[in-house]
Amino acid sequence: MSLGDALSIAMAGLRANQAAMSLVSSNVANAETPGYVRKTVDQVTTNTGSTGSGVNINGINRELDEFVQTQLRTETSGAGYASLKSDFLQQLQGLYGNPDSSGTLEDSFNALTAAVQALGTSPDSQSARIGVINAAQTIAGQLNAMSNGIQTLRGAAETGIKDAVANANTLMKQIADINNKLQTNPLGGTSTDSSTAALLDQRDRYVTQLSQLMDIRVTTNSVNQITVFTGAGVQLVGNEAATLSFNAQGTVTPSTTWNSQSSLSSLGSIKVSYSNGGSIDLTSTIKSGEIAAYVEARDKTLVEAQNQIDQFAATLASSLSDKTTAGTPVTVGTQAGQTIDTAGMMTGNVMHVTVTDATTGTQRNISIVRVDDPSVLPLPNSATNDPNDVVVGIDFSQPGTVIAQLNAALNPSNLYFTGTSSSINVLNNPGFSTVTAASVTTTLSPTNLTSGGPEVALFTDNGAAYSGAIGGSGSQITGLAQRLSVNNGLVADPSRLVVFSTSPLTASGDSTRADFITRQLTKSTYSYSPQTGVGSSSAPFKGTLLSYMQQFTAQQGAAAQSAAQVADGQTVVLNTLEKKFSDVSGVNMDEEMAHLLSLQNAYSANARVMSTVNQMYQTLMQAF
Structure with a gap:
């Protein structure tokens, strides 16, 4: 040499x-x-x-360990989703309160029950009567506050989606900008110069931040450029960044819901748009990350929570104000059957007919719902909470057509109707079917405090009767918890909690109405809609008001606890992966110092040569 x-x-x-x-x-x-x-x-x-x-x-x-990096991004999405979901459920749990503490819905309900029982013991006591009014106002106020809190959380989710979409757009544009810079300086492979390496670090950081917002999938080409897709395969970034849009709405209420059909949706949708003019709705396709958690909270978790307290409020109101009157036997010509007095029916009230098939002996329950808006017809069978019901909606807005509508709808079921819209005869079809029972459920007007029966409209829908009306704008039950109030007539005259008849006049010491209210609150059982998340469409939950409340509050508490555990577990997984990634791709100061000493020795050796x-x-x- x-x-x-x-x-x-x-x-x-x-x-x-x-x-x-x-x-x-x-x-x-x-x-x-x-x-x-x-x-x-x-x-x-x-x-x-x-x-x-x-x-x-x-x-x-x-x-760089690309396999660990891919895992890290997946778990970052999962951690973003789990943490935010847990946060919403913890806040919702705060609205429900700790079952062992005061100020909860159960605490208010028990106070109402105790006040009514005290009234039953001393019906002539003015303080006992006022105690019932105060307890009723407390539980109504509790439901109002819970509903407002739920809608505030839904509004926060709507705002959160808006902010997350804006953040995602910024990140996607930054990723596309770096892709274009790499195109002008392609070295390929894993070896590169210092400026390009810095760009790759920066781009990876943007991709990781994007993965916290949504589930993504990343592919890399031979010149270190990447293409970013959603988990469902929709392209977000290449040499150009797509644009996400979100048409955030104003105030969120119980009646504002999201629908995949934009004409039916009253909440914002997430769409991705491209420079060629095409667009795709991503609202229901993002499955992880913070955006998915926001959407789930807004459109599912909190909607279900609202349904739960709306159902409770509806059952609480109707259990006290609804009166069921049995039909009476009638014979029209040669046909026997039952006559039903429907004069007091409000929209949403129901006629119940039980029919026995003469051939098979099978019984069928038919619920005939009064509807005053024909645009909602036909009604689904889920319009009542009994899965065994055959539900028929009849338009009462034109009384002269009611009998014809009934025959058109139920002649195939071997039923025949005569009479008028206020007095309906439902008749047997000899040899085919027999009407074994008939009744009508009517709702008392809030002003009718002395109907002669113990039923009373203690709770109202902002002063109006709650009858479960179904109209073009939706069902009356939606948002009822937010509107529930105590009957102003009873607030003005608490004696009507005892006096239910003026002719003859109910004695001031009569406990009939108080006993009825106590029985409805504590002993009577009801069916609850599966839309509450309690029970199912084939086996709806049945129980007392208290058992139903305990069911959905316990379910909510379990969901919050489970979400917190999942979030904690996801954090552990993410931290483990971050450490694994750091061990391979991060800087270890001890190793760098040892390497520096080795380089110094080599430098000295070369200098000596x-x-x-x-x-x-x-x-x-x-x-x-």
């Missing part, structure tokens, strides 16, 4: 060592920088002369 070759090899070594030490310095300086990936020099061996070999710097390597070659050159020059 010539002295020139030795000098060249030493010089190459010095340059490589200098570049490596500079990289160690950069690693140490960025040890705490989020998203920074440890860098190493990419060295290649070169031939010098006939026998020697040197070294060249071919670029910079990012010590150069010094020795220099001395040898000087000796040779002196010899000549």
